[in-house]
Amino acid sequence: MEAKCEEVKEAKRVVVRELEGHKSQLVAAENTQETPQEKEAIFMNQRGLLDINMEQIVAECKSLSDKLARDTRLKDKLVQALKRNELQLKQARDSFANTQQQHIKTQSKRDSVPDGNCLLQRRRDLEKLKRSLISKAGCVC
Incomplete structure (x- = not known):
C-alpha cells in the first residue's frame, strides 16, 4: 500500500509539473495574443485621434475656402467701384x-x-451833349 501511495504521489507530482508547464505555456500564449490585441487597441486609438485631426483640418480648410471666396467677391466689388x-x-x-x-x-x-x-x-456824356444841343436849338428858334 505504501508503495502504491508513493507511486500515486509521484504520479501526482509529475501531473502537477506537467500542469504547471501547460499553465506557463498558456500564460505565454495569452501574453503573445494580448500584444497584438493591445497593439490593435493602440492603433485604433491613434486612428480615432487621426480621424478627429482630419475632420478638424477639413473643417478649417472649408472655412478658409469660404473666407477666400468672400474676400474674392469683396475684392471684385471694390475693383468695380474703383473702375467706376x-x-x-x-x-x-x-x-x-x-x-x-x-x-x-x-x-x-x-x-x-x-x-x-x-x-x-x-x-451820360452823350445825353449831356444832346441836352445842350436841344437847349441851343431851343434858344435859336
Whole structure:
C-alpha cells in the first residue's frame, strides 16, 4: 500500500509539473495574443485621434475656402467701384477742362468789350451833349 501511495504521489507530482508547464505555456500564449490585441487597441486609438485631426483640418480648410471666396467677391466689388470712380474722375477732369476753356473764351470776350463803367460814362456824356444841343436849338428858334 505504501508503495502504491508513493507511486500515486509521484504520479501526482509529475501531473502537477506537467500542469504547471501547460499553465506557463498558456500564460505565454495569452501574453503573445494580448500584444497584438493591445497593439490593435493602440492603433485604433491613434486612428480615432487621426480621424478627429482630419475632420478638424477639413473643417478649417472649408472655412478658409469660404473666407477666400468672400474676400474674392469683396475684392471684385471694390475693383468695380474703383473702375467706376476712375471713370467718374476722368469725366470730371474732362468736364473741368472744357469748363476752363469756356471760361477763358468768355473772359477774353469780356476783356475785348469796353468796361461797363466806360460805356455808362459815354452814355451820360452823350445825353449831356444832346441836352445842350436841344437847349441851343431851343434858344435859336
